[in-house]
């Protein structure tokens with residue numbers, strides 16, 4: 001990524017909200033209006049391209065963006081240009097999609113696709129439609145959502161999956177964050193984990209770390225230096241250096257007391273507090289069980305309040321069992337696919353198999369622990385019939401309490417290519433909204449969301465398997 005820009009488009013000419021344009025694209029008043037296409041020039045400025053409408057990609061399925069299948073760009077989202085790539089747009093006069101390598105009015109002037117990196121709580125329904133030559137450099141680790149322009153501003157191809165303002169930047173002013181950092185430097189002067197979280201909050205802008213210093217919702221407890229997976233989109237470790245990692249991985253192992261000090265402080269001052277092992281700046285916490293187990297026991301020695309959660313790859317069922325014994329309240333297991341070949345192609349597990357992940361989920365459910373799946377989605381793969389059926393089959397056998405629908409931060413073209421190579425018969429994508437609807441129909445009690453819930457909101461009784469719900473209404 002060369003530049004990330006957030007600029008109002010430079011309006012060269014009339015836009016698609018004009019009546020003439022609406023008639024050109026065959027729309028009438030009251031119907032959804034197509035969005036104007038956005039591209040970036042070499043200076044990183046975002047411009048509206050006269051005569052072209054915005055297009056979103058659902059894998060190989062291209063769809064015009066309009067006011068009916070988009071939402072106003074969520075607050076805090078960012079716009080990005082995709083270097084070395086060409087935008088795919090809808091040529092209104094020609095009535096077809098086209099791929100442009102240069103500005104149509106200024107031959108030789110390069111233009112680039114524009115994508116949206118959307119705020120937490122929103123899942124992509126379409127990725128930015130573009131073409132990439134095989135020589136193009138790897139894209140940094142973001143989710144590249146489709147975006148366009150309409151009379152009222154930028155619009156994004158997303159569906160909202162969580163309404164909680166947990167990571168709304170408007171609720172996390174940096175003045176309060178910096179004030180919290182100063183206070184906790186005085187309160188926990190020797191706690192290395194607290195110093196680490198300062199960098200997360202102040203340098204990386206990590207919303208979870210900011211919330212810790214402000215005293216809201218969920219606090220992060222990074223601990224693990226190592227991991228037994230090699231996820232293609234790992235944010236904290238990229239071997240080979242072709243893709244920049246976005247956060248430095250923690251380089252020390254906090255002591256159980258350091259962990260407990262952070263967790264207890266957060267729980268003591270936040271109503272319905274959550275503290276979570278397993279963050280973007282670490283490996284997998286199961287590999288740090290030797291300190292996490294005693295850390296959990298020390299937290300619980302100090303307080304019975306608060307939810308102790310672990311975000312994990314779920315690779316080591318026996319290790320996880322020991323941590324549940326210590327007092328974990330909930331787990332969130334990251335999975336990109338319920339097809340073993342696709343899981344393996346993305347996670348590249350070392351010394352474990354997808355079946356071990358399933359065993360962890362089943363074991364935790366058997367013990368009555370709240371289990372969420374961190375379902376890493378990408379339109380064009382997640383909404384294929386093969387992946388949908390694999391997900392529903394999983395839900396039937398594993399009555400988890402929640403799916404956290406998350407956007408996969410990875411180049412969408414390369415990801416779909418990778419998944420197709422792993423599982424050639426995926427079928428034609430059916431749309432992310434349709435997928436959400438199908439899952440909702442099949443599992444009406446399954447909670448959808450984005451954030452780890454506090455134990456006060458856990459369901460009272462275990463969720464029933466899908467097969468036991470046959471014939472029940474929503």
Ligand code: SF4
Pocket residue numbers: 227228229230231233234235236237282283284313347
């Ligand atoms: S499981 Fe997490 S820490 Fe491990 S490689 Fe994957 S993303 Fe990175």
